Amino acid sequence: MFAKEWRSEIRTRYALNTLALFAVNTLVVVSASLGPLGAAPGRSSETLPVLLWLILLFAAAAGLPRSFVHEEETQTATALRLAATPSALFCGKLAYALTLLAALEALVAPLFLAVMNLDVARPGLLIATLAAGGFGLAAGSTLVAAIIAQARGKGTLFAVLSFPVLLPLLLLAVELTRSAFAGGGPPGQGGQGGQGEAGVALMQLLLYDGAVTTAGLMLFPVVWNP
Amino acid sequence: MQVSGGIEWVMVVNLIIWTGLFLYLQRLHRQVRALEASQEAPALEREP
Amino acid sequence: MKKRTAVAASWLLWLWLAAVIVGAFEYAPLAAKFIGQSSRILFFHVPMAWAAFTAFITAGVYSVRYLFGGRSQGSPRDPRHDRAARAAIELGLLFGLLATVTGAVWSRIMWGAYWNWDPRQTSIVMALIFNGAYLALRDAVEDAEKRARLAAAYAALGLVVTPFFFFVVPRITFSLHPEPVINARGRVEMDPRMLQVLLASGAGFMALFFWLHDLRTRVLAVADRVLEAAAAGAPSASSARATGTSAPHLGEPRTGADPATASQRTSN
Numbered sequence: 001m002f003a004k005e006w007r008s009e010i011r012t013r014y015a016l017n018t019l020a021l022f023a024v025n026t027l028v029v030v031s032a033s034l035g036p037l038g039a040a041p042g043r044s045s046e047t048l049p050v051l052l053w054l055i056l057l058f059a060a061a062a063g064l065p066r067s068f069v070h071e072e073e074t075q076t077a078t079a080l081r082l083a084a085t086p087s088a089l090f091c092g093k094l095a096y097a098l099t100l101l102a103a104l105e106a107l108v109a110p111l112f113l114a115v116m117n118l119d120v121a122r123p124g125l126l127i128a129t130l131a132a133g134g135f136g137l138a139a140g141s142t143l144v145a146a147i148i149a150q151a152r153g154k155g156t157l158f159a160v161l162s163f164p165v166l167l168p169l170l171l172l173a174v175e176l177t178r179s180a181f182a183g184g185g186p187p188g189q190g191g192q193g194g195q196g197e198a199g200v201a202l203m204q205l206l207l208y209d210g211a212v213t214t215a216g217l218m219l220f221p222v223v224w225n226p
Numbered sequence: 227m228q229v230s231g232g233i234e235w236v237m238v239v240n241l242i243i244w245t246g247l248f249l250y251l252q253r254l255h256r257q258v259r260a261l262e263a264s265q266e267a268p269a270l271e272r273e274p
Numbered sequence: 275m276k277k278r279t280a281v282a283a284s285w286l287l288w289l290w291l292a293a294v295i296v297g298a299f300e301y302a303p304l305a306a307k308f309i310g311q312s313s314r315i316l317f318f319h320v321p322m323a324w325a326a327f328t329a330f331i332t333a334g335v336y337s338v339r340y341l342f343g344g345r346s347q348g349s350p351r352d353p354r355h356d357r358a359a360r361a362a363i364e365l366g367l368l369f370g371l372l373a374t375v376t377g378a379v380w381s382r383i384m385w386g387a388y389w390n391w392d393p394r395q396t397s398i399v400m401a402l403i404f405n406g407a408y409l410a411l412r413d414a415v416e417d418a419e420k421r422a423r424l425a426a427a428y429a430a431l432g433l434v435v436t437p438f439f440f441f442v443v444p445r446i447t448f449s450l451h452p453e454p455v456i457n458a459r460g461r462v463e464m465d466p467r468m469l470q471v472l473l474a475s476g477a478g479f480m481a482l483f484f485w486l487h488d489l490r491t492r493v494l495a496v497a498d499r500v501l502e503a504a505a506a507g508a509p510s511a512s513s514a515r516a517t518g519t520s521a522p523h524l525g526e527p528r529t530g531a532d533p534a535t536a537s538q539r540t541s542n
């Protein structure tokens with residue numbers, strides 16, 4: 001299934017181009033207004049992680065739902081329902097979303113760091129956050145995309161439905177990215193946290209990933225078939 | 227609300243609102259019960 | 275529930291919550307670090323939040339039952355579960371809104387600002403948006419079976435994500451919220467009379483939620499049957515009025531006005 005997705009994708013290159021263009025566009029806007037000369041340096045490690053994840057979120061919302069909507073629109077969905085088991089289909093779509101998002105992050109993150117002239121105190125944490133956060137983004141988006149593909153008003157509905165689902169992921173990822181840029185850990189209940197706090201937050205992020213993926217595996221068959 | 231013994235008024239207003247809500251809910255319960263009963267019987271032709 | 279028991283139970287609920295209201299203002303002492311009388315709002319704000327949380331869980335559970343509830347292959351799913359889930363979501367929206375408003379009012383008194391993106395505030399907003407999204411999804415699907423199925427899947431997803439809303443996110447960042455009822459050391463440190471009123475209020479609001487849920491589910495069922503009968507039976511003036519626009523909103527009554535107009539027709 002995964003191979004099939006990529007074959008059709010390579011033929012059109014639509015999603016890749018959309019995602020990349022969108023992300024770079026947003027990055028340009030953000031950096032022009034908030035880049036090294038724009039924002040006060042002290043604040044940058046606070047605000048910039050948010051922007052990074054917003055860019056990723058919007059790019060994902062622009063590019064990922066397409067894979068399902070396209071099926072429904074071109075009527076290939078019926079053929080798929082006959083040909084593949086739901087689990088295989090879901091895994092295929094998920095793998096596709098994952099690689100797409102990984103490529104996106106590989107493009108955006110270095111550019112972001114370079115353009116914003118950021119130092120990364122804990123690069124390992126940053127990579128782990130991008131990986132775990134990206135995974136959750138892909139998994140959540142894939143399931144929601146499957147749901148909205150059979151409804152009307154697809155674009156806005158996807159945003160409406162996915163936002164509350166992805167919000168915990170985003171908040172965790174932003175906190176972790178902040179820690180990765182600045183060092184130390186998330187504040188926690190009492191105040192400034194230490195390195196251990198970041199570990200806890202990362203585990204919660206991974207827990208989220210696991211939960212959403214499991215939910216996707218269990219719910220996708222129901223969504224896909226009457 | 228600057229009325230002498232102010233906080234008691236809040237309590238009274240609360241009680242009034244709650245009682246009103248409660249009576250409304252009872253009325254709703256009765257109406258729904260009536261509708262359910264009328265739907266059990268083949269009384270749908272009675273709809274004006 | 276037999277009619278007499280139901281009536282008696284509801285009067286008991288009235289008495290219970292009336293006692294809670296009086297207790298909140300007369301019996302319970304004021305909390306130490308709160309400004310003036312403002313701590314009294316907690317006896318309502320906290321149970322409303324609990325009710326909203328319960329509503330969320332209820333919707334998720336009914337949705338799972340709807341999707342996977344023991345049925346043999348090929349038999350249709352039980353629409354009652356779908357209605358119950360939808361009713362719970364609507365009530366979650368209601369109680370969540372109430373909790374948010376009471377919380378904002380109290381926040382204004384204590385810290386001068388209605389809103390400060392305190393993690394608990396953020397998580398209740400997340401839940402509210404989720405409930406709204408569920409209803410938006412229902413409106414976006416025309417086919418009744420598909421609508422129920424997709425909405426249930428979304429609510430089930432919400433059930434999975436809920437613990438992150440309510441427990442994980444508020445923990446990772448600094449919070450203005452007072453410590454939860456059971457604090458970090460695992461013991462309750464609230465004045466006993468306050469605790470009594472709070473728990474009594476919690477119980478009362480829970481009962482209120484379940485009563486409202488029962489009523490709303492039954493209203494949805496009645497409306498569904500009216501619309502089904504109208505669709506199946508001979509066209510008439512009243513059925514045209516009842517259905518209004520066709521397919522998209524079949525089985526999706528818009529407001530509480532439906533039972534009122536329907537009951538006026540039957541009681542004539």
